Amino acid sequence: MNTKPHLDEEALAELRDVMEDEFDILIQTYINDSRERIQSLHQALSENDPDAFSRTAHSFKGSSINIGASRLGDLCLQVEKAGREGDLDAARQVMAPLETEFATVRRLMEDALLA
Amino acid sequence: MTEPENPRPLRLLIADDSNTDRLILQAMLRRQGHEVQAAEDGQAALKLYDCWQPDMVLLDVMMPRLDGVEAARQIKALAGETLVPVIFLTSLTDAGSLAQCLDAGGDDFLPKPYNPVIIEAKLRAFDRMRRMHETLSQQRDLIKARNEQLLEEQIIARRVFDNIAHTGCLNAPNIRYHASPMSVFNGDILFACPRPAGGVHLLVGDFTGHGLPAAIGALPVAEIFYGMTSKGFSGPDVLRELNQKLVRILPTGMFCCAAFADVDFRQGMLRFWNGGLPDGYLMYKSGDHQALASRHLPLGILAPERFVAAMEEYRVEPGDQLLLMTDGVLEAADEQGQHFGERRLAETLGARPTGASPVDHLVQAVQGFTGSARESDDLTLLGLRVTGQDPVALQSVSAARSAVTGPAFWRCSYQVEGQTLGQFNPLPLLLHVCMAVAGLRQHSGEIYTLLAELYNNALEHGVLELPSGWKNGPEGFSRYYAERERRLARVDGHYIRFELEHRMEGNGGQLVIRCQDSGRGFDPDAPEGEGGTSVYAGRGLSLIRQLSSGLSYNKQGNQAEVVYDWELSENGG
Numbered sequence: 001m002n003t004k005p006h007l008d009e010e011a012l013a014e015l016r017d018v019m020e021d022e023f024d025i026l027i028q029t030y031i032n033d034s035r036e037r038i039q040s041l042h043q044a045l046s047e048n049d050p051d052a053f054s055r056t057a058h059s060f061k062g063s064s065i066n067i068g069a070s071r072l073g074d075l076c077l078q079v080e081k082a083g084r085e086g087d088l089d090a091a092r093q094v095m096a097p098l099e100t101e102f103a104t105v106r107r108l109m110e111d112a113l114l115a
Numbered sequence: 116m117t118e119p120e121n122p123r124p125l126r127l128l129i130a131d132d133s134n135t136d137r138l139i140l141q142a143m144l145r146r147q148g149h150e151v152q153a154a155e156d157g158q159a160a161l162k163l164y165d166c167w168q169p170d171m172v173l174l175d176v177m178m179p180r181l182d183g184v185e186a187a188r189q190i191k192a193l194a195g196e197t198l199v200p201v202i203f204l205t206s207l208t209d210a211g212s213l214a215q216c217l218d219a220g221g222d223d224f225l226p227k228p229y230n231p232v233i234i235e236a237k238l239r240a241f242d243r244m245r246r247m248h249e250t251l252s253q254q255r256d257l258i259k260a261r262n263e264q265l266l267e268e269q270i271i272a273r274r275v276f277d278n279i280a281h282t283g284c285l286n287a288p289n290i291r292y293h294a295s296p297m298s299v300f301n302g303d304i305l306f307a308c309p310r311p312a313g314g315v316h317l318l319v320g321d322f323t324g325h326g327l328p329a330a331i332g333a334l335p336v337a338e339i340f341y342g343m344t345s346k347g348f349s350g351p352d353v354l355r356e357l358n359q360k361l362v363r364i365l366p367t368g369m370f371c372c373a374a375f376a377d378v379d380f381r382q383g384m385l386r387f388w389n390g391g392l393p394d395g396y397l398m399y400k401s402g403d404h405q406a407l408a409s410r411h412l413p414l415g416i417l418a419p420e421r422f423v424a425a426m427e428e429y430r431v432e433p434g435d436q437l438l439l440m441t442d443g444v445l446e447a448a449d450e451q452g453q454h455f456g457e458r459r460l461a462e463t464l465g466a467r468p469t470g471a472s473p474v475d476h477l478v479q480a481v482q483g484f485t486g487s488a489r490e491s492d493d494l495t496l497l498g499l500r501v502t503g504q505d506p507v508a509l510q511s512v513s514a515a516r517s518a519v520t521g522p523a524f525w526r527c528s529y530q531v532e533g534q535t536l537g538q539f540n541p542l543p544l545l546l547h548v549c550m551a552v553a554g555l556r557q558h559s560g561e562i563y564t565l566l567a568e569l570y571n572n573a574l575e576h577g578v579l580e581l582p583s584g585w586k587n588g589p590e591g592f593s594r595y596y597a598e599r600e601r602r603l604a605r606v607d608g609h610y611i612r613f614e615l616e617h618r619m620e621g622n623g624g625q626l627v628i629r630c631q632d633s634g635r636g637f638d639p640d641a642p643e644g645e646g647g648t649s650v651y652a653g654r655g656l657s658l659i660r661q662l663s664s665g666l667s668y669n670k671q672g673n674q675a676e677v678v679y680d681w682e683l684s685e686n687g688g
Contacts (some may be wrong), residue, residue, distance in 0.1 A: 002463060011228065014231075018142050018146055018231065019138070019139070025138070026135065026138050026142075026254060030134075033134050058206070061206055062133055062227045064135050065227050067228075067229050068231060
């Protein structure tokens with residue numbers, strides 16, 4: 001099982017330090033982009049387009065890792081791999097845990113913004 | 116090339132289609148003090164690159180429109196010779212994809228998640244590389260520009276040099292020579308100049324050193340050699356002046372090995388001086404060789420008062436060959452580094468086919484010895500075949516633009532007295548006075564001959580009372596010159612006086628030369644030199660008659676008067 005944290009507190013603190021006033025914008029941007037990406041993933045699945053699917057998963061993975069959502073990053077990597085192998089059924093099965101994980105990350109982030 | 120304490124902020128272009136990642140990287144880079152511009156895809160990145168000219172580019176690999184790999188390729192092409200490091204931003208992990216990025220001209224990777232410490236270190240390293248490349252490029256360009264400038268200067272120097280140190284009469288039919296085209300910059304010199312009254316001066320030399328310093332010394336040598344020779348100065352006069360000049364201008368340790376030859380075809384006489392060059396060779400028609408060894412220090416070493424300019428004298432006959440060379444011949448090396456050397460030289464000269472030019476024969480032998488190993492050679496050789504008559508047609512000095520320039524009506528008197536008779540040659544000075552008349556310049560050879568014949572008669576026969584008959588036969592010849600030296604030491608109270616008188620007439624003029632000596636005189640009507648002896652061995656009076664419009668003597672026979680009428684030649688030169 002994945003033991004990585006939902007959200008790496010240390011990484012987030014570092015980002016807050018680097019981004020200064022733009023930290024809020026960064027978090028909002030990430031949340032919006034991620035929502036769009038989840039939609040794109042669903043669309044690619046419904047259109048049976050493994051190429052577009054894995055590409056979006058790849059970008060999603062990069063952003064998530066960068067922002068400290070490592071566990072979400074791992075799930076993205078999982079679906080990206082499945083997409084690249086053309087195994088969209090396997091990808092579909094990971095979609096639900098992925099969305100749940102994003103919801104968790106999002107809640108933690110919004111908490112962090114309020115803090 | 117020390118790294119500055121605070122390197123200037125870098126202009127960084129980043130391109131990433133992921134908003135989150137772009138925001139993070141941009142913030143990190145700005146925080147480190149750099150100027151940052153961001154693009155959302157490869158196409159936009161290219162556009163920004165073109166108008167903003169960043170120092171470095173950070174590219175996401177996977178981007179819509181133009182992907183990172185292709186953008187990198189195009190940016191590298193745009194950058195040309197400038198080093199613009201391209202760093203890929205990637206969460207790719209498989210080796211194949213990473214390698215593909217480097218193949219596209221990428222210089223490194225930056226993995227996600229971004230780590231500010233690693234980013235800063237990488238940027239600093241690439242900035243160092245970038246600046247080193249910049250410095251190297253600048254220095255390379257500078258060296259290239261300097262080199263081009265140097266070559267250009269050498270070409271100009273070469274042109275100036277050729278104007279001053281022209282080859283004189285090296286193209287005369289009886290002269291053969293060999294010199295590499297860039298011999299100037301080897302420090303080798305090779306000059307030949309006809310004397311105004313016939314005969315020729317040859318100078319072969321070799322300056323110590325190479326390149327421009329060696330070439331520079333050749334300029335005054337050429338000026339003095341050509342200038343003094345064509346004004347009628349004797350070999351020793353020219354040598355003394357050359358030595359004195361070089362002593363003055365050359366730095367210590369630099370000098371000029373030289374061989375100087377004065378060939379008088381009419382008299383059948385070679386006068387020779389060698390200071391530091393390899394042996395010259397006088398190759399008699401009979402097949403015998405006379406080595407002309409160096410007996411002096413090179414030019415440019417001895418102070419004028421210690422310099423010995425005396426020349427050795429050899430009788431020569433038509434068909435004899437004179438060969439002079441620099442040490443490039445002896446030092447020519449084959450592929451094993453062996454030198455051509457004196458033994459091979461002697462063998463080669465001994466095996467020369469009859470009639471072949473020793474220069475051609477020797478050059479062929481040396482080139483055969485060195486093989487094709489060397490593109491250019493350092494061979495400088497000069498060969499001269501003795502002929503019965505002057506082979507060098509007196510170069511008609513280009514006629515003055517206007518023959519009426521210079522003095523038209525004048526007279527002067529010049530007297531040489533006592534010991535000065537044995538030490539000083541007044542002929543160049545007298546010729547110089549006459550040459551002030553522009554129209555006379557194209558007749559300088561004849562004027563000089565007249566002056567020289569009159570002076571030699573006055574000195575050798577009038578003052579020294581040497582019988583001309585002695586000059587017949589080799590024994591009498593040396594006796595004649597020994598006696599001449601002896602008597603020259605006792606000329607106190609004697610004099611030779613020249614009176615020159617000139618006036619312009621129509622398209623020309625008339626020069627009257629009177630030469631009086633302090634001797635007892637002679638009977639000009641007595642027969643001389645008619646018993647088949649050479650004209651020169653007599654008093655040369657027939658030569659004077661030939662060149663002038665009239666020769667007369669006073670009763671006592673110690674003053675000759677020559678009338679020389681001249682006209683401006685039609686062709687103007």
